[in-house]
Amino acid sequence: MSAPAIKAVLGPTNTGKTHLAIERMCGHSSGAIGFPLRLLAREVYDRVVAIKGEKAVALITGEERIEPPDARYFLCTAEAMPHDGGGRAFVALDEVQLAADRERGHVFTDRLLNARGREETMLLGSSTAAPVIKSLIPHAELIERPRFSTLTHAGSKKLSRLPKRSAVVAFSSDQVYAIAEMLRRHRGGAAVVMGALSPETRNRQVELFQNGEVDYIVATDAIGMGLNLDVTHVAFASLAKFDGVKRRRLTPAEMAQIAGRAGRHHRDGSFGTLTGTGGHDAEFTEEEIYAIEEHRFQPLTKLYWREAEPRFDSLSVLIEDLCARPNQRELAPAPEAIDLAVLRKLADQPFARMIRGSANVRRFWEVCSLPDFRASGVETHARFVTRLWQDLREGYIGADFVAARIAELDTVRGDIAVLQGRIAAIRSWAYICQRPDWVLARDEMAARARAVEARLSDALHMRLTERFVNRRTSVLMKHLGNDPALLPISLEDDGTLLVEDQPIGKLEGFRFAIDPQAAVGDRKMLLSAGEKALPRILATQAERLRENKLEGVTLENGRVMWAGQEIARLEHPVDPAEPRLKPARELDRLPDGAREAFLAAIEAKVTEWLAPLEPLRKLQLASKSEDATSWARALLLNLLDGYGIATREQAGIENLPKEARPFLRRVGVTFGALDIFAPALLKPAPRLAMKQAGIDPRPIDEAMRSVIPATKPLPAGYRPAGEQLVRVDIAEKLFKQAHEARAGKGDGKKGRGAPFVLDLSLAVSTGLTPDSIKRLLGAAGFRMIDGKPLAEGAFGPVLPDRWRWLPSRKGGDDGRRQHRPGGKPHQHKGRGKPGGKQAGKGRGPRQGGQNAPGKPREPRPENAFAALKDILS
Template sequence: MSAPSIKAVLGPTNTGKTHLAIERMCGHSSGAMGFPLRLLAREVYDRVVAIKGEKAVALITGEERIEPKDARYFLCTAEAMPHDGGGHAFVAIDEVQLAADRERGHVFTDRLLNARGREETMLLGSATAAPLIQSLIPHVELTERPRFSTLAHGGAKKLSRLPKRSAVVAFSSEQVYAIAEMLRRQRGGAAVVMGALSPETRNRQVELFQNGEVDYIVATDAIGMGLNLDVTHVAFASLAKFDGVKRRRLTPSEMAQIAGRAGRHHRDGSFGALVGMGGQDAEFTEEEIFAIEEHRFQPLTKLFWREAEPRFDTLNTLIADLSAKPDERELAPAPESIDLAVLRKLADQPFAQAIRGPANVRRFWEVCSLPDFRASGVDTHARFVTRLWQDLREGYIGADFVAARIAELDTVRGDIAVLQGRIAAIRSWAYICQRPDWVLARDEMAARARAVEARLSDALHMRLTERFVNRRTSVLMKHLGNDPSLLPISLEDDGTLLVEDQAIGKLEGFRFAIDPHAAAGDRKMLLSAGEKALPRILATQAEKLRESGLDGVALGDGRVMWGDQEIARLEHPVDPAEPRLKPARELDRLPEGARAAFIAGIEAKVKEWLAPLEPLRKLQLASKSEDATSWARALLLNLLDGHGIVTRERAGIENLPKEARPFLRKVGVVFGALDIFAPALLKPAPRLAMKQAGIDRRPIDEAMRSVIPATKPLPAGYRPAGEQLVRVDIAEKLFRQAHEARAKAKGAGEKRGRGAPFVLDTALAVSTGLTPDSIKRLLGAAGFRMVEGKPVPEGAFGPALPDRWRWLPQRSGSRSGARGSDGEHRRQGKPHHAKGASKPGGKGRGKPQGSGRADQGANGKPREPRPENAFAALKDMLS
């Protein structure tokens, strides 16, 4: 029977070594693989489960144990892996070059020398370990694998010039956080990976990068240990680190291990320095560049070793064995690690005198081997170990005590540093709960610890994401520069504009407003993204609005409004009934075709709104007609200027020839006693249309009632009547009735004169809602004066005398009388003294008052009234 084969598969990163080992293990009946990181062990565990099923695969680390009853394939961290391989058919050790690591090297050296498979053993790692492996294991079968892709030096770059899918490597948490913050501001954010993070948090951060939510990842050298990342470029913020003893420059092989994360499978990668960060040691030398690109490095000269199976007779014997020197020249004694440092420190304590016998010494050594997850140092960690030993001296730690300690850590409040501290503490308790002889109810307590670690890891991931990832900027950076039509922008019902699921602003009508909560540095980018997509979004918005019949669009004061936004304005350069539409600037962002169609829709709607202005349009056309005389044209222009109404005083009617009046009446002009007006324009629809179009900005009564209470300013279409206002066409009816009553009385043969009294039936005026005082004031404006009827004397019989009216219009050149308003009039019933008439105390004394009235001649006969406005109005009506 042939001896089991031992194969060393060596080479740089991205050579498929781990993939080959997985395939070989799955081809055997059982197997075990040891990894440098719990994260990497978990990744391979998931891959093997997909091949062999959950029941056949186990995951064993210091803090987690998934071990089905019938498990045949074990994925472990190097420390949790059995010394001899556990009797499996296949055994593999990954990253064997870590045998030269000061902190953990002795563990990998032991597995390299002692872990063997029954049928096959495979050692995976860098070619720098080849000479030592061949020397320590003479019958090893050595295979070197070439890298699938090339790795080239990309030169030094500033942070703002880093290509997408880049990893930035730093060697302190402060520098990692500073770079991540700068990437958040400039490029939308970065994932963060550090050794201090829990594996779960690292997984989530790596997933953030792998899923493309961010294009950058900032990490410590932990990134170089087998993490499979979709990285195209690795930028070194520094080329020096503190190795636990001193700050030193990385070796070319360490540089290559990290730089090798760039490029996966057959896709080439690049590496380089990050400049502008204040570092003085980030420049590669020519020799280092050549070594990394050609994968040529100095071979390892020593591997660290420590006795893997010391004697446990006494504490001194144990310390002596752990401090012993190896016999092989290829091996060097391991530097004192923290577990041995804690053992030495506690061995001098008084309580250590009671630790006797191999079982107690072994148990005490296992307690001292508790990893320092807190990275607190020897003294602090030794105090924690001392308390743990005191709890374990009596046997097991009670479940209640462990549950209480776990519960104390089960809170997600705090910042990144606080959460990191809690995760380190819970990892310690997770390790303690995994030990088979330390905790009662071990499985339950281990499950609780894992659950708390998961919650804390989720919270830490959220804190890191909140602090170092500006998802909105990241999304925009990913899409800006592409075809604007492909920008994944959507419009919510409330007007919010989204890029993927990130709000960049709000669309209010056709106006884009940037998110007010956006940082000042992001506003330019948000505006650029919004403007790229606005033509398409606005075109859709305009089309929907046009198809809805411009639902929600209104016209008011000459402005076309959609909600609170003006989308167009009416201009009246010549014809007020045919305004010109001036679109708002926001519509300029619409594509030309969509803009033209939308404006045409608005124009059609405006034409519909202004249809009631046809009478006004008729007046405008008449003013341009060849049939109109210059005097008629002047009156029409005055009428247009008054929006369909003009007082006689302002109309210039005294110069209008009679032959022009039929033409004006034909186009709808009415000559009233006090006003010239177009009755068709006194209806509610045209008055409202004029108000909407901004033609007449005076207040209006929307129903255009016949009589309304007096208000200031005077509404369009009304004239004052005391404490009431009456529509001008209704006022004209009342004036006509008064003149007809006067003419009727004259026709009855009564002696009539200029101021002869007559009886007026005010039923029509009262039916409109006018009060007696308003009737008196309204008719008074047209020259009518009321003479109150005298009451029946005491003791007399018969009806009382009715109120009578006199027509005493204003004389030509007189300043009193009708003014087209409810202005000053002569007091009712007071005689008027014409020029030359006798006055009390003057010439003609002794004559009764009232003699020499203005309506009588020298012989006392009635004088014919001179032509003036009110008399002319009567003639107009009767002609």
């Protein structure tokens, strides 16, 4: 029977080695592959599950174990991989050149020498490992695979000149954060990948880059180990790093491992250095450039080795075996790793004397092998291991204790550093819970630990994204150079403008306002994006408004308003027949066709709003008519100036020829006892239209009421009645009723001062108080005679109040200042002055002199008779 085949598939990055191993494993009945990283093992696990199904595939790492009962294919980290391959048909080890790593090299060396498949074994890695593999495994078949794409040197570049889809490599967290912050400010942000991040967080950050949400990724050398990225350029911020012992320059092979991330499949990549970031030694030599481009590196001559199967007779024997030297020249003793350092330190403690027997020694070594996820150093990690051993010495750790420790870490508050510390701590407990003989209720506790790690990883990803990714700037950087019609801007219902899912500002009516939360440096970019898309967005907005029949558009005081913004105003609204619109400047951004259609819709709507002003239009046309005499035209102009009302003395009624009155009545003019007015313009609808059009400087908010509290200045269409106001057409009805009662329903006496009884039910129904009625009728020359009370001891109905019409040549006093509509109060002159000798004298109620303050001049008796004649006619 022939020996199982051992193949060493070697070559630079981007040669398809891992893909080949997956294909070969899936062609066997069972198999296992060891990887250098947990996240790489998880990535391949997902791929194999898609081929073989979940029940056939297992994932085993230090912190996670998914192992179905019938699993045949195992994806593991190198440390979790069975020492001998587990007797499976196919076994592969990825990145075998890590056998030369100071910290983990002995693990890879052991798997390289001992892990074998029953039918096939495959070793994957760099060509630098070829000589030592051939020396250690002479019968191994070496297979060289060429790189699919070309890798070329692109020189030094500033951060501002860095091409998109670039990876920047630094070797300290401070430098990684500084570069990521600069990229956020100037290029929209960057994803961050470091070895200190949890695998979940690293995957989420890589996903940001892979999905195109950011065009840059900043990483440590962790990026060079198996991460498959769509990177076209790798920029080194530094070419030196601290390797745990000293700061040294990277070897050409290490440079190539990182630079090889540029280019995928058959797409070429480039590498270079980054200037202006404070890096050290960040310049490639000619020799290094040649080695990287041609994939020619100094071969490995030594691999680190440590006894993989030590004796557990005692702690001293265990330490002796772990420190033993190899007997092959290709192998070198491994530097003291942290597990051995902790073992040696604790072996000198008093409690170590109680550790006897191979089972206890083996168990103690397993505890010392707990990885230092927190990178806390030997001293701190040894204290944690000591406490863990004390808990395990009696057997299992209680589930309640473990649950309490996990719960302590289950909080997402804190900054990036705090969350990283919690994730490192929870990874320690996840590792502890994975051990088969350490924790009671192992499966439940492991699930809890993984759930907490997932929540913390999500929170850390969010913190990194918030700090180092300006999504809005990143999105705009991708689209600003494109055709404005293709800019992916959308309008939300609340007016927010989004580029993809990032707000750039808000549309208030037709006015674009930049997001107030935007940084000063971003405002120019946001304004540019908004300006490019506004014509299209505004046209859509205008079209939507037109289709909805301008719903929400209002006319307020001569301004056309929508969404709290003025979109047009009536420039000359005096003539309601021809309203002239002056569009707001924001409408100038509308395309010509859309603007004209929108303005036409607004003009039609304004005409509809101003339709109740048809009586005013009728008066305007009449004032220009050839049939109007000069006296009629003068009265009409007075009415227009008073918005449909003028007092008799303002109108100059005494000079108006009687033959002009029929013409005025035909156009809607009424001649009242005290006022000349157009009743149609006193209704609520035309008054509201005047207020909307902004042509009534004295609107009233309660125009639907006929009686309102007195205001200053006096609203057009109203006259005072004591402490109240009454609309002039309502007042005219009361005057007419009084004159009718005086003329035909009195006490039988005819004449100027004959008393009569007046039914006040109409006046009371309008809301006027008795005092207001007395004052109002007093202004028209009516004086009330109080009814006499019954004599003491008399019975019968009370004598009613009676009225007399006693107009005074000097006018009456209604007790209320009268204002000219639209004008100032009359000034006091002469004997009508309040407090003067003549005030309040005379046979009837007086209004004072001609210029008494706030009181209109009362018509003379002959004018009052003429008014009565008009009413009765």
